[in-house]
Amino acid sequence: MKCLVFSTHRQIRDYVAEHDNTILPKLYTIDEFLKRCVVVPERVFVDEATRVLYLYRAIEGVDIGKLGFEKSFLSFVQNSTFIFRFFEELFAERVTLDAIRMADTYADFEDHLRLLEEIYSRYRALLESEGMADRITIGDYRLGERFLEQFERIDLYVEGYLSRFEIGVLEKITTPLRLHFVSTPFNAKLIDRLGIEERLPVDYRFELDWQRRKIANRAPLPRLKRERIDVAAFEERINQAAFVLKQVDRFIEDGAVPDRVAVIVPDEGFAEYLKLFDVAKNFNYAMGTPFVQSGYYRKLADLYDALTDAKASAKAKMAGSVIAEKFAKVDGFDSFLEFLQTVPATPREMEAIDEAMFMFKRFAPLLRHEKPLHLLHSWLQRIEGLQIDDVGGGRVTVMGVLESRGKRFDGVVIVDFNEEVVPKVSEKDLFLNSAIRKHAGMPTRKEKENLQKNYYYRLLQNSERAAICYVKNEEKLPSRFLLELGLEEAETEDVRYRSIIAPQSEPPVRYDAAIRAENLFLSRPKLTPSRLKDYLVCPRRFYYKYLQGIKVEAEEEEPNIGTLIHEALEKGAREKERFDSWQSYHAFVMDALYKRAASPLQRFEISLEWEPKLRAFCEADFEALKGFEQVRLEAWCPVTYGGFELSSRIDRVDLGERVVRLIDYKTTCSIDKTVEDENDFQLLFYRLWAESVYPNRRIETLYWDICGSKVVTVDTAPQKERLEEILTAMKQENRIEYAMTDEVKACRYCDYKTACGRDG
Structure with a gap:
């Protein structure tokens, strides 16, 4: 056979x-x-639920807080995947922990390595004592x-x-x-x-x-038919859905068999856009429907929100509900399971949660003493990643790139062909950076990216026709892989395609009535760079934000990586006397950064993306740090100029014998846009302050581009004349017309676009 x-x-x-x-x-x-x-002789392989239980037992007595994980069982279950993935890759590549220890670059992570080694030894011993094996413990x-x-x-x-x-x-x-x-x-x-x-x-x-x-x-192999690959760009991500609909129609009109046409979604979330506009039901969805959209999940999520959220709307939604009344009677794990049996669910929802329920019950010994609210939170975590088999009846398949391997198509459309999406690597690098991987002979990030590129390359080779689209705006750039494929970037085509998914039978309602109000600058002549930029970009935004005092309530989020880097570099500058080399400077900054990282995902991003960039920064910055006096660190620098009180918060001021260096750290990877932004006067504000404080010293204004590992010196002199013109104009009238900007793209991420009727 x-x-x-x-x-x-x-x-x-x-x-x-x-x-x-x-x-x-x-x-x-x-x-x-x-x-x-x-x-594996005399061994039975452990199942997914049981391996988590054994791993949790293995961490008893181990300080996993140093790995960034909480020790509570519910938190550990959520984060255990990072530990398993680490050991799974070591096993797959036949790399020992000793081999990693040999890498000098792992010195900064010695505590991590020691803890992981201890956890692994305990976990393996527990399994062997029970006659079991795991795919990460296979020996002979x-x-x-x-x-x-x-x-x-x-x-x-x-x-x-x-x-x-x-x-x-x-x-x-x-x-x-x-x-x-x-x-x-x-x-x-x-x-x-x-x-x-x-x-x-x-x-x-x-x-x-x-x-x-x-x-x-x-x-x-079939030749890559570049002349038969269409490329399109859009400012708004949703408009790619119109491009997909149009391209699929074209393929089929040209003779493609619908069953041999596919839409490739690097981010499966994009499928929700297609479902929204697939009125004719032409698509089927290989990934199913996210369980978080189900009625079952929403009922429990609303209950959790009502119990934990201070917002009156959340509490009102569940007031007097049967589910809330039944949950109030839960006093332990067994009664919580009984409560779940009373939550209404469709047959498809029950089918989706069946295995999750089985595994959840396996955790009973560790959940007996958890509070009802914690049990509800844990259950929601277990089911939020599920999918409901709801592929739809269409013949055109929507799938991820991995599912396309080895298949041939008459036509494919690839969406979201953006940097950081194509190619996209997994999160297995949480504890290992590229330097260690190269030393240990493991696949590096570049090699993993090449594997992803290979999937797309083969997909295009195996397709008679192809179309690629991506988002191109101030926040998003096309993938560099586009150029590697020999394809050219496209101009944005939102206007051309928007009508396909949003036809308008009537002219849109306009909210452009003139608003004339007091001249705030006469009564409060204070400006920061961000206030001035708001006014120059859109006076209407300035009016809502500063005259009306309308504040948009933002959800609490963990500090972003840029903020954490600024904090770490400030600490490094304050403690500079401790450093005898750039290596010790770098070690201090990384330690400060890891301690402030709020989640394993952030630590993963720091290790993978930012550690080598900060290494280059510290190596280049060490001499300047030691050779200059840092007279300002994350401090406001006020100055009176042109009848205004100008104030800006500077990252660092280096004072030398004859020179003052005004430094602004930048973690954005689009520094050129910052330099070219005619409405950004931040560096000039710094200079005006420095000229008033240090009139006899030469002044340098610069960005430290950490993402690009380079110093960008900026000449602010040309901005000075324009700033004077702007300040003079701002004081001329008692009342100002706060008009909406004509640059509609500035409204994309504006908190006030609904008030202006520009949220469509």
């Missing part, structure tokens, strides 16, 4: 559909095949000979990457094995792993005789 092994279940379904009414070989995905191949294993001996030949189709462990399993197989793979500009890591002596050409499909490591067959 022959065995075929594919990357995805979708490939298997396609194979079955193409070979109807024939005797089929055995069909498996790579994961299923390897699980059947690997046998043997092949499942009875499983393999039924096959006369195995054909394995690789669309991606093989880990060292997977390669090791395949090397033990004696059954004739043919490995089918392709070579592209983006999958060199896979080719290296295969151990082929021959140098392989790019853009070919190969069949490898695995045991002999010899190429049995080869064929060129």
